Amino acid sequence: MAEVAQKVAADIPDASYVNLGIGIPEMVAGFVPEGRELIYHTENGLLGMGPTPVPGHEDPELINAGKKCVTAIPGASFFHHADSFMMIRGGHIDYCVLGAFQVSQEGDLANWSTGETNAIPAVGGAMDLVAGVKNIFVITQHTTKTGEPKIVQQCTYPLTGKQVVTRIYTNYAIIDIRDKKLYIRELAPGIEMEFLQQVTGAPLHQD
């Protein structure tokens, strides 16, 4: 998914403040396009998150939302959780990149619970992010490990937010969500339209 993470970074305008979620989104921090300054925010209290430290320079008290060691770029700042979520909920963050269990064609996101009786639900900051950040990008494998579509007409898992996702980046395509419809923005090399529709649980449109 590294190439996909690089695509996400490439689409974020210069001088944006960008929150990165747990999992695949963490990879985006490794790609700041040439000539651009992107300021990465991590909800646990760092603005100006840099890439993974070189081995031997890890600090267990300098971590990202996924609790992995990171670095702080020159110009970074640390702050407490209430301030961090003030940035998020208060609309100060420009872009957010999150993972997903499911995304619906209307932009509904499900990424915190499978709803199963024995599952341990874990919401973290996802609900605050989708409530407070205007541009919500999802980066995910196009299908589940068993090949089921993750992009669906209606989410069957409990929602994180309703009509919040604006774009989906997968290993097969980049898809925009507008007017409650899915629009193909870009196909990955070697992916045909017909195949993409087969592995997508909702109708795809082209401009």
Place this chain on the structure above:
Amino acid sequence: MVNKTVASAADAVADIYDGATILIGGFGEAGSPIELIHALIDQGAKDLTVVSNNTGSGQVGLAALIANRQVRKMICSFPKSANSVVFPELYTRGEIELELVPQGTLAERIRCGGAGIPAFYTPTSVNTPLAEGKEIRHFNGNPYVMEYAIRGDFALVKSLKADRYGNLVYHKTARNFNPVMCTAATTTIVQAKHLVEVGSLDPETVITPGIFVQRVLEVTHPMEESVLVAENRRYPWNR
């Protein structure tokens, strides 16, 4: 004379009582006051409600407190992490309660608890199961969920430096929930890596003013949770 220092971890947590609500700082191991938590295990208070972002990992720190069956209920945003085994097991067996709170709502509920604001409205969790049963009110045409403040009887906090007034400075992302938790507990207990002379902290850079802190314990060499977990350590050590 203002002197909030205490001599030992045992002294620091001696009066924590059964049924207390305890705010515990940290995000994963960063900022988690592991020595104070271990002292609370030794002390033995039961039936606790613990407010903390996670549920600990391995068999040390917060996870060990839960494993020792001292916690009746967890209020947190992310109860499972890599290496978290204790809470998931008890939860699956129905032996511990969970109140799942979105992370920003958790931070703001604690902030309000410290600020004398009993409740607030937030857009977070609207249209999700976590808003079910809660009051919804519209402002400027948009729906918001009412959430109540959280206060603790005690807070356990980790800082980098402290003076005897209780002024605190933190270390990098180990700051996280610690400053807001200091403000929201009746008795805030801090473990600091360095106890420094009054006057040596630059007032411009103090993060938690001492008014929010009741007790300070110096722990010069705090243990690292991830190291203990990697070594399969378990607290109490002799179990």
